[in-house]
Amino acid sequence: xxxxxxxxxxxxxxxxxxxxxxxxxxxxxxxxxxxxxxxxxxxxxxxxxxxxxxxxxxxxxxxxxxxxxxxxxxxxxxxxxxxxxxxxxxxxxxxxxxxxxxxxxxxxxxxx
Amino acid sequence: xxxxxxxxxxxxxxxxxxxxxxxxxxxxxxxxxxxxxxxxxxxxxxxxxxxxxxxxxxxxxxxxxxxxxxxxxxxxxxxxxxxxxxxxxxxxxxxxxxxxxxxxxxxxxx
Numbered sequence: 548x549x550x551x552x553x554x555x556x557x558x559x560x561x562x563x564x565x566x567x568x569x570x571x572x573x574x575x576x577x578x579x580x581x582x583x584x585x586x587x588x589x590x591x592x593x594x595x596x597x598x599x600x601x602x603x604x605x606x607x608x609x610x611x612x613x614x615x616x617x618x619x620x621x622x623x624x625x626x627x628x629x630x631x632x633x634x635x636x637x638x639x640x641x642x643x644x645x646x647x648x649x650x651x652x653x654x655x656x657x658x659x
Numbered sequence: 660x661x662x663x664x665x666x667x668x669x670x671x672x673x674x675x676x677x678x679x680x681x682x683x684x685x686x687x688x689x690x691x692x693x694x695x696x697x698x699x700x701x702x703x704x705x706x707x708x709x710x711x712x713x714x715x716x717x718x719x720x721x722x723x724x725x726x727x728x729x730x731x732x733x734x735x736x737x738x739x740x741x742x743x744x745x746x747x748x749x750x751x752x753x754x755x756x757x758x759x760x761x762x763x764x765x766x767x768x769x
Contacts, residue, residue, distance in 0.1 A: 580757075589745055589759035590703070603756055637703065639757075647693050647705040648757060 548573040553638050553651035561659055562628060568654045570621040570638030579621040580648065581613060582637040590637055596621060628658045661686040663748050663760035671766045672736050680731040680763045682720075682746030690748045692722055692729040693757070697743040706744070707731070716740070736767045 551572045560566050570579065578597050582590035595603035596615045610632075612624040621638055635655050639648040662685045672678055684690060692709040707715055709722040709729060720731045729746060746760040 589762050592756060592758070595756060647695075647708055649705070650703040652702040 549649070551638055551640055551649050551651035553636075553654050555654055556652065557655050557657075559657045559659060560625065560628065562630070564628075565624070565626045567625065568623040568636055568638075568656075570623075570651055571619055572640045572649070573619055574640065574642070574649065575618075576640035576642050576649070577618060578641045578643075579615065580639040580641075581621070581623050582639065584635040584637055584653070586634075594623075625656075628656075630658050633657045661690065661748050661750060661758050663746050663758055665744075665746055665760035665763045667763045668761065669764045669766065671768065673768050674738055675735050678731075678733045678736045678740070678765065678767075680744050680746075680765065682729045682731065682760055684727050684729065684746075684748050686727075686748060686750065688750060690750060692720070693747045693749070694718070694720055694729075694731050695745045695747055695759075697745070699742070703745070736765075738767045738769060741765055741767045 554569045558566060580595050581593040583593055584590045592605050593607045594613045599615045599618055610627050614622040633656055635653040637653045638651040641648045664683045666681050670680060694706040695703050696706045697703045707718060707720050718731055718733045720729050722729050743762050743764050745762045747757050749757045
């Protein structure tokens, strides 16, 4: 298995909802990431997990809460989002810095 | 802080013409440079790593530390090369933090 799998592919949620995005990889990668990508913009780093521990939080608002239950799974819990949080949320994993990242296909989130 | 700059948002060439997508970076240490590609309706995928000095799909990229550049080149463009290309940098001591340039959309016309 050489893929990063993200679910759901699409999500529409209200500003008072609580939802979660899921990411899974079985390549034995020990680093996992969440990125946010707005239309026609490059991906922007949100969080980095290394060996299941949060190592980087790029000053992301607390309405986004990451979780790494084990080395294969990464979740992003969403609560009280704003319409401007609508974007494509990408998960990625890597073995190390030199090997590059493997990206999932993303979850397209719309906040209404 | 590190920065990656891709000066061209759009590059349009004819099939068979040479292609060069420019990438410049700023970082005082020893960065690791990558090119990622995103074809229409497909996921972002790794194209090249500077450390491997490989040629993928006819594309090459050479790290020029003097000019702080990592331009992507292909001698003869194909229509299937049309995609969004991102240059990216990671610091080798940064906890795996990948920073992307703004991207260049390559359009190869028949």
